[in-house]
Amino acid sequence: MTTLSQGLSWIDLRFQGRSNVIAAAIAESASGVAIIDPGPTSCLETLELGLQARGIRWPDVRHILLTHIHLDHAGASGTIVREHPHVTVAVHERGARHMIDPTRLLDSATRLYGDQMDRLWGEFAPVPTNRLVSLAGGERFEAGGRIFNVAYTPGHASHHVSFFDASSGVAFVGDTAGVCVDGGYVLAPTPPPDVDLELWATSLETILAWSPSTLFLTHFGPSMRVRDHCAELSDHLRQAAERVRASLGEPGTDEERSVRFEAWLRQELQRHMNDSRVQEYIVAAAFRYLWIGLARYWRKKLSLS
Numbered sequence: 001m002t003t004l005s006q007g008l009s010w011i012d013l014r015f016q017g018r019s020n021v022i023a024a025a026i027a028e029s030a031s032g033v034a035i036i037d038p039g040p041t042s043c044l045e046t047l048e049l050g051l052q053a054r055g056i057r058w059p060d061v062r063h064i065l066l067t068h069i070h071l072d073h074a075g076a077s078g079t080i081v082r083e084h085p086h087v088t089v090a091v092h093e094r095g096a097r098h099m100i101d102p103t104r105l106l107d108s109a110t111r112l113y114g115d116q117m118d119r120l121w122g123e124f125a126p127v128p129t130n131r132l133v134s135l136a137g138g139e140r141f142e143a144g145g146r147i148f149n150v151a152y153t154p155g156h157a158s159h160h161v162s163f164f165d166a167s168s169g170v171a172f173v174g175d176t177a178g179v180c181v182d183g184g185y186v187l188a189p190t191p192p193p194d195v196d197l198e199l200w201a202t203s204l205e206t207i208l209a210w211s212p213s214t215l216f217l218t219h220f221g222p223s224m225r226v227r228d229h230c231a232e233l234s235d236h237l238r239q240a241a242e243r244v245r246a247s248l249g250e251p252g253t254d255e256e257r258s259v260r261f262e263a264w265l266r267q268e269l270q271r272h273m274n275d276s277r278v279q280e281y282i283v284a285a286a287f288r289y290l291w292i293g294l295a296r297y298w299r300k301k302l303s304l305s
Helices: 041-053 077-083 093-100 103-121 197-209 226-247 254-270 275-284 287-302
Strands: 002-005 008-012 023-029 032-036 061-065 088-092 132-135 140-143 146-152 161-165 170-172 214-217 221-223
Touching: 008 041, 023 041, 023 214, 041 077, 041 103, 061 077, 061 140, 088 093, 093 132, 146 197, 161 197, 197 226, 214 226, 226 254, 226 287, 254 275, 254 287
Parallel strands: 032 061, 061 088, 088 132, 170 214
Antiparallel strands: 002 008, 008 023, 023 032, 140 146, 146 161, 161 170, 214 221
């Protein structure tokens, strides 16, 4: 567990045995503990060990705050609540119904991950309605001994929110501020189904309006270069989107187009880092799916078949 600020820390969940892929943030005080994005159930044992190392027991945990419901962020929530039914889960109102009944979410994920679902993510159990708090954005939510400002920050996902702790200056931004390991390349994660470039740009402005001193990324950890980080994300998202838009007019199948995009993106990252670090990015945001999300965006926007 690594300290962010007084009462704020984070745990590397060692997803698929790798460091620097998924981080869960912890807010703790005498009044209780909140976990921000607990990660998938496949990493639950690592999360528990990290809490124990901090002297935190499950009865101390009062809240789970979800930036969004994708399996790598929210997957363990239902399992935790089933085993510790005093825990409350806060999530955007568009994601709440999928936490109550994850059937459609899991069907969609299975179309992407196939028979790798259990190996990658483990169980995604439902959360009872009476243990959910639905957020719209604009709230001030008390958890972990502090008051979090909540903002609706879509673009990566239509049900994405971010949380800002003004007392520490840390903004917990899920995937809205991208994937970035150790201050390196800022990658835009663009999986299907609801990437929206215009909304994403607005969400980054919303986060910057908080004037945070630190962005906390689920993939991976803190970034103190707040404005430069967001500018780099915007630039890299634009480059990737233009590349995908151009590819839609190229010959070949979608599979061939996505393979070419994946090769281009890998080369882009190799210009900035070694192959081991590139692999951390690939595990955090599977490149094969990033073309699909942007292609879906362009086809909807441009009414392409």
